[in-house]
Amino acid sequence: MSYQEKENIINIFSSLLITTIYALIIYQKHLNGQFDLTEDFATWGVIFLIFIGVSIVARIIIYIIFHIINTIALQKEEEAVSDERDKLIKLKATRNSYHVYTAGFTLAIIALAIGMPIYWIFIAFVICGVLSEIVDNVSQIYYNRKGI
Amino acid sequence: MFLKSITTAKGFKMGKSYIQNNIRRLRFNADEMTQQELADKVGATRQTIAAIEKRKYSPSLELAFKIAQAFNTPIGDVFTYEPTAE
Numbered sequence: 001m002s003y004q005e006k007e008n009i010i011n012i013f014s015s016l017l018i019t020t021i022y023a024l025i026i027y028q029k030h031l032n033g034q035f036d037l038t039e040d041f042a043t044w045g046v047i048f049l050i051f052i053g054v055s056i057v058a059r060i061i062i063y064i065i066f067h068i069i070n071t072i073a074l075q076k077e078e079e080a081v082s083d084e085r086d087k088l089i090k091l092k093a094t095r096n097s098y099h100v101y102t103a104g105f106t107l108a109i110i111a112l113a114i115g116m117p118i119y120w121i122f123i124a125f126v127i128c129g130v131l132s133e134i135v136d137n138v139s140q141i142y143y144n145r146k147g148i
Numbered sequence: 149m150f151l152k153s154i155t156t157a158k159g160f161k162m163g164k165s166y167i168q169n170n171i172r173r174l175r176f177n178a179d180e181m182t183q184q185e186l187a188d189k190v191g192a193t194r195q196t197i198a199a200i201e202k203r204k205y206s207p208s209l210e211l212a213f214k215i216a217q218a219f220n221t222p223i224g225d226v227f228t229y230e231p232t233a234e
Binding site: 002004081082083084085086144146147148 | 165191192193195196199202203204205207208211
């Protein structure tokens, strides 16, 4: 398995792990009555901003751990080298992830239009974000293995 | 085979490129040069060389010239375009 593929798998799992844990913590706080996510939309903004910071820090830590484990397992340091094919694969994968995010966003708007509560749009953002990231990484693995 | 090409309505075949190559033979003739050695020479990754050899990726013109240069041979001896070949 190439370094890129390992990185893609780590991306998928870290994305799922970070989002799930963060969502559970926020949901628990909502249940405890610390804030009301169905009405207080300013809190949603704060939650998203904190999530960006938490996500970046958590990913850096996960990458460091992954790199250390990978180096120990292979007994040598692997470099993340990329060339024209890798760039093309990343571009195509990004295109796929944008399609997923756009579809999710459209569905969220449709949900609003048919009378669903406004907080659903924020939940849709989170779900679309995770799904598009998964599609991005799965696409990269797919194109790496099947060719472009 | 699972990787067998899929022909779309426009006749473009996904998975396999129409560009044939002799990289495997040229590597053999160059003292069994490894894919990694060739990749290092042309500034690509081993995976890219492997994909080109298996016709899963058509290199850019620049990379194609670099590969030809690595074997000191004209580009036509390395790559050929054969749309009818399968």
